[in-house]
Amino acid sequence: MNDQYAEIKAELELTKKELISRLMQSTQYEVSQELLFQNQQSEKEKIIINHIKEDLYDVERALNKMNSGSFGICEETGAEIPIHKLRILPTARTIFEFSFTDLYDRNNCLPQQRENHLYLV
Template sequence: MSLTKEQTQHLYHKLLDMQKELSGEKKETESMTEEVGELSNGVDNHMADHGTLVTDRMTDQTVREIDRELLEEINHALQKMKDGTYGVCEKTGQDIPYERLEAVPYARMTVEAQADMEDELDAPSFEREFHEQVKDLSNKETVDQKSSQTYEILDREQDSK
């Protein structure tokens, strides 16, 4: 079922509002040297002050990167509207339900196709091994026993030294 003209118009305006909000003027933060300079002028500086400053800076950069990526997705959706391909799953070619587009107007795929794609992007092997080790440690049968996978790995590492 294709989107109605009213639904498309509603989603178009929703995308424009999101685009305007993300493209609006952002508060420019002080440069790192200015912020550090303020801290270094004081007598009672604490390392935590510098740590907080760095953490705040990293948080700001992360938020800006997420906003930039979201803006790219919104622009892509607006381009698809111009091309007449908006609301069509990029993976399956099926119509994306209006309810999904209402929730995520820049969605490129149906929920099912998105889930399939995320399943295909399997976790890296080190991450999978980590989860197995954590699961192994929480297994009541292996707690306090040297038969767990984690103990085996630690024993191998000690033997190699």
């Protein structure tokens, strides 16, 4: 594994522990609610549990890619994802996941053009 990814790996491992802890807490809540309200679990809690599971899956995938040596490689183009972008979103699978942030950065760098655009509309 590349040394520059060590910090990202530590962050991913910490995130994994936190997600597992949150999932355990939510699952315990889910079980207690089922016992009290005969399977009437809130829709909000179901959504939260689902999001935690999705995030955990993404983190585990990123860690597995680190172990296999394919971390930081775009799954669609095969291009290397810049390290500064991976520090922001270490679970990114493609370079296209950063399209919105690239657009946002460009808009922030060009405030004069953005103001002129408002007057043209």
